[in-house]
Amino acid sequence: MHGHVWCMGTPYQPVAGIQRTATYExxxxxxxxxxCIRGDAAAWQAFCDQxxxxxxxxxxxxxxxxxxxxxxxxxxxVQAVYIKILRNDRRLLRNYDPNRSSVSTWITLIARxxxxxxxxxxxxxxxxxxxxxxxxxxxxxxxxxxPVIPIHLLTARQRLILTMLFEDGMEIAEVATALDxxxxxxxxxxxxxxxxxxxxxKEYGVGDAPPSDSVEPRDRT
Amino acid sequence: xxxxxxxxxxxxxxxxxEGWRWSDSPQMPSEADLAAWVSQPxxxxxxxxxxxxxxxxxxxxxxMRLNELASETNVPADLLExxxxxxxxxxxxxxxxxxxxxxxxxCILLAIxxxxxxxxxxxxxxxDNPLAIATFGLSDDIDxxxxxxxxxxxxxxxxx
Numbered sequence: 001m002h003g004h005v006w007c008m009g010t011p012y013q014p015v016a017g018i019q020r021t022a023t024y025e026x027x028x029x030x031x032x033x034x035x036c037i038r039g040d041a042a043a044w045q046a047f048c049d050q051x052x053x054x055x056x057x058x059x060x061x062x063x064x065x066x067x068x069x070x071x072x073x074x075x076x077x078v079q080a081v082y083i084k085i086l087r088n089d090r091r092l093l094r095n096y097d098p099n100r101s102s103v104s105t106w107i108t109l110i111a112r113x114x115x116x117x118x119x120x121x122x123x124x125x126x127x128x129x130x131x132x133x134x135x136x137x138x139x140x141x142x143x144x145x146x147p148v149i150p151i152h153l154l155t156a157r158q159r160l161i162l163t164m165l166f167e168d169g170m171e172i173a174e175v176a177t178a179l180d181x182x183x184x185x186x187x188x189x190x191x192x193x194x195x196x197x198x199x200x201x202k203e204y205g206v207g208d209a210p211p212s213d214s215v216e217p218r219d220r221t
Numbered sequence: 222x223x224x225x226x227x228x229x230x231x232x233x234x235x236x237x238x239e240g241w242r243w244s245d246s247p248q249m250p251s252e253a254d255l256a257a258w259v260s261q262p263x264x265x266x267x268x269x270x271x272x273x274x275x276x277x278x279x280x281x282x283x284x285m286r287l288n289e290l291a292s293e294t295n296v297p298a299d300l301l302e303x304x305x306x307x308x309x310x311x312x313x314x315x316x317x318x319x320x321x322x323x324x325x326x327x328c329i330l331l332a333i334x335x336x337x338x339x340x341x342x343x344x345x346x347x348x349d350n351p352l353a354i355a356t357f358g359l360s361d362d363i364d365x366x367x368x369x370x371x372x373x374x375x376x377x378x379x380x381x
Contacts, residue, residue, distance in 0.1 A: 036308075044308040052301055053293035061291045062281070075300050082304045092252065101256035108290050109256045112281050119277075146239035151247075156266040159243070159273035164283075166237045167276070178283045180262035198232055 028054075028103035037090050048082065051107050055081050058111035068118045081107075081114045153200055158193035161186055247271050259285045 028050055035043030059077045060066065066074050085092045096106055154162070157179075164170045164178065165186075172190075176183040247270035258268040259282055272279040 039308060039310075041305075041308060041310065045305045048301060048304045052296050052304065054290070056296045057291035057294040060294060075297070078296065078300060079304060079307075082307055086307055095251070095253055097253060097257075100253060101260040104290055105260050105285070106252065106256040108285065109252045109259065112285075113252060113255075116277055116281065146236060146241035148242045148244055151243050151245045151270075156269035156273065157264055160269045160279075162236070163273045163279070166233070167240065168279070178286055180286070194230070194233065197236075201232065 028107075031103060033093055033096060037093050051103075052078065054104060055107060055111045058108045059115045062112055062115035062119065068115075068121070070118065070121045072118050072121075077111075077114055077118055080118070081111050084110060084114060147201065149197065150200070153196055154193050158189050158196075161189050162193055165190060243274055247274050255282065258282065 031047050031050060032040070032043045036047050056074060056078050059074055059081070063074065063077075068077070092110065096103075101109075151159070161175060161179070164175045165172070170178070172183050172186050176186045179186070248267065250265070250267040250271060254265060254268055255278075257263070258265050268282075272282060
């Protein structure tokens with residue numbers, strides 16, 4: 001297993017030591033986001049008090065040892081989560097939409113985002129500074145020897161399905177459950193994607209780079 | 222196709238064994254988009270492009286979809302206190318009210334001063350204007366600005 005992945009545990013299996021609730025109901029329904037945005041101290045204190053345990057648990061799920069490869073501890077990452085929430089005039093609080101997700105899911109995402117960034121800081125320090133804003137630099141532990149596939153050749157859904165089937169080794173049923181679709185939909189998407197790839201490689205040859213300006217090593221972990 | 226014993230084509234076998242590379246890196250979607258994808262069964266090109274390219278994010282989000290969110294864990298009291306102090310204190314209420322009151326008072330004073338200044342300048346100009354004095358009979362002795370409207374029996378014009 002590579003550097004940061006050891007913290008994740010085996011994919012799709014419970015991480016040892018983490019307690020699970022049988023059913024999860026969002027208790028974070030009475031948080032006053034507007035008051036927090038205005039800077040109300042009491043509202044912010046209530047927000048922190050009700051979310052901090054979930055934040056800590058979410059970070060610990062990504063880093064079960066309690067420490068990142070760079071030496072940061074869970075408490076540091078928890079604090080980083082709330083700093084991120086307050087950054088840029090409380091941008092994340094302002095942009096939260098209760099119609100799109102629950103508060104629990106939303107803040108769990110933020111916590112995991114901070115934790116993932118922290119896990120990658122060790123390896124990113126060894127690389128040249130990337131000035132590209134917003135571009136995802138997936139970790140690479142040795143470039144894949146396989147062919148280069150143009151990103152526009154397949155839809156995002158097709159790319160994801162193939163990745164889950166071929167790279168993660170998931171079964172059709174598991175992918176269907178993860179994407180909340182019928183297994184037959186997965187088979188159909190896979191078939192269409194493979195047909196497109198065959199046509200493409202038949203024209204360009206497997207392993208030949210298509211006319212493209214950038215080739216990025218992908219995350220193979 | 223039988224999922225238990227898949228018949229692999231040459232291309233599929235190659236992709237499984239050798240892997241592949243995508244030609245471009247996706248942009249990072251917002252936390253709101255990621256949370257929405259976890260919460261609702263919907264397609265999102267931005268999110269699924271990220272998941273197809275980034276194994277860490279893919280595992281994290283699929284884990285959140287398939288399993289319950291992590292249950293809460295205890296945290297030190299001093300950590301909660303530190304986080305609570307992250308919120309900057311807003312200015313005092315009295316200070317905010319005082320500021321607005323001061324601004325309003327300044328505007329009123331400026332308005333009064335401007336009106337008074339304008340009145341004084343107009344009066345001084347009218348006193349310095351001989352034509353105005355001759356026409357309207359204005360003089361320093363007159364303390365009523367409207368007296369030129371009073372019909373004077375001694376005025377030459379009154380006899381016309």
